[in-house]
């Protein structure tokens with residue numbers, strides 16, 4: 494639980510000893526990075542990426558490239574089990590809105606653990622920055638700009654450590670985030686060419702059509718998740734299974750293949766090769 498829902502009465506400070514930007518390669522976290530760079534020395538900034546094990550295969554390389562290009566310290570975090578093993582060995586059911594265990598285990602949990610283990614490196618006063626925007630969802634619309642992060646120590650018995658959580662992009666629209674990325678000379682993630690959001694490759698909260706798009710592009714990466722779904726007899730979404738979408742993909746391919754075949758036949762018939 495990284496959220497405390499406890500307001501910071503003194504407000505945002507200027508003397509943070511370290512800044513952690515939670516980064517996903519997506520456009521909103523690029524906005525969060527943009528804000529951090531405008532307000533703090535980049536020597537203090539850590540770019541933190543959580544690999545859920547359900548990400549685009551290109552993501553880790555993209556993350557390191559961005560950190561190097563911008564000149565901030567990269568921190569790559571990975572849960573020892575990752576999405577698939579957690580699903581198969583511990584959770585046995587796909588996450589849903591009520592039980593979003595993927596975020597809790599694969600992002601929040603490992604981030605908190607890393608912060609707690611690195612207090613000395615981060616100094617006494619840390620700022621955790623994320624890129625949520627209010628117009629993304631009803632839940633996000635209600636988020637506060639600033640609150641205490643759960644890694645804050647209530648007493649100085651163990652150590653003197655405070656962490657504030659700041660969300661600088663809440664009132665921005667998506668277009669603004671693309672502008673800020675452009676200003677930083679960062680290319681938007683390639684998934685925006687065909688998707689509205691940069692999430693896990695087959696996140697349960699994406700549309701079925703978008704999951705199909707990724708299935709077509711990364712069949713081998715998504716296949717083990719379909720096998721897990723079959724093994725657990727629990728579907729990806731309440732009323733839709735990945736297997737069902739996979740079959741739809743095959744149908745689409747069959748249609749495309751058939752159409753291609755018909756077109757080729759027509760071309761041969763209208764332009765017969767000499768000697769045929």
Ligand code: SF4
Pocket residue numbers: 545547588593595596599600692693695696697698
């Ligand atoms: S993007 Fe979707 S699947 Fe991935 S961690 Fe977030 S909620 Fe879970």
